Amino acid sequence: xxxxxxxxxxxxxxxxxxxxxxxxxxxxxxxxxxxxxxxxxxxxxxxxxxxxxxxxxxxxxxxxxxxxxxxxxxxxxxxxxxxxxxxxxxxxxxxxxxxxxxxxxxxxxxxxxxxxx
Amino acid sequence: xxxxxxxxxxxxxxxxxxxxxxxxxxxxxxxxxxxxxxxxxxxxxxxxxxxxxxxxxxxxxxxxxxxxxxxxxxxxxxxxxxxxxxxxxxxxxxxxxxxxxxxxxxxxxxxx
Numbered sequence: 001x002x003x004x005x006x007x008x009x010x011x012x013x014x015x016x017x018x019x020x021x022x023x024x025x026x027x028x029x030x031x032x033x034x035x036x037x038x039x040x041x042x043x044x045x046x047x048x049x050x051x052x053x054x055x056x057x058x059x060x061x062x063x064x065x066x067x068x069x070x071x072x073x074x075x076x077x078x079x080x081x082x083x084x085x086x087x088x089x090x091x092x093x094x095x096x097x098x099x100x101x102x103x104x105x106x107x108x109x110x111x112x113x114x115x116x117x
Numbered sequence: 118x119x120x121x122x123x124x125x126x127x128x129x130x131x132x133x134x135x136x137x138x139x140x141x142x143x144x145x146x147x148x149x150x151x152x153x154x155x156x157x158x159x160x161x162x163x164x165x166x167x168x169x170x171x172x173x174x175x176x177x178x179x180x181x182x183x184x185x186x187x188x189x190x191x192x193x194x195x196x197x198x199x200x201x202x203x204x205x206x207x208x209x210x211x212x213x214x215x216x217x218x219x220x221x222x223x224x225x226x227x228x229x
Contacts (some may be wrong), residue, residue: 004160031215033216033217035219041221041222042206042219042220042221042222043161043206043219043222045216045218045219048215048216050215055215056215056216091160091161093161097215105151105163105166106163106217107163108153108160108161108162109160110159110160111160
């Protein structure tokens with residue numbers, strides 16, 4: 001697609017429910033990233049995919065969080081048994097591989113705002 | 118580890134004032150450096166970047182120079198406009214060059 005597409009744009013759920021957030025990256029972008037942005041705070045790295053594999057899962061805050069990517073394209077971030085502290089905007093970004101030289105940059109989606117009541 | 122520190126906001130300026138938003142990074146490896154901007158209700162957009170020491174990134178009147186000696190990448194603009202009101206994020210690549218580490222963001226508010 002022309003840009004990074006995320007859905008839903010807004011999700012309100014009750015504490016304890018599971019949620020799935022979807023990211024559709026730019027076509028041909030093999031690298032995909034999930035970040036979390038709590039209200040008034042910076043971006044917190046969650047997980048990174050190169051193709052379908054996730055070499056860096058170090059940012060996932062707990063075992064309630066998981067992510068997968070299939071076909072080297074769409075990714076789903078799943079939060080099980082949601083807690084109020086999970087409330088945040090979840091941002092997805094994609095890029096071509098190799099950021100060091102600055103030739104490739106992250107392109108972000110508009111985010112999925114999650115509110116856990 | 119890799120980290121980025123930027124000045125806390127909000128920064129409130131009058132239109133046409135000079136802007137500086139400070140950003141420093143940990144001196145590990147040879148990172149590329151970026152400024153991203155998030156306008157109200159929108160996603161993050163790349164504003165400018167620099168890939169090596171002494172490089173200057175520029176876009177839309179904003180500039181930032183990669184200073185290795187001070188490990189800094191301060192964002193500047195000579196004359197801000199109301200439309201520049203947004204949150205600005207400084208970022209660096211990690212040493213593997215496969216992800217970005219972001220600073221905490223600085224909210225800029227420009228008043229007419």
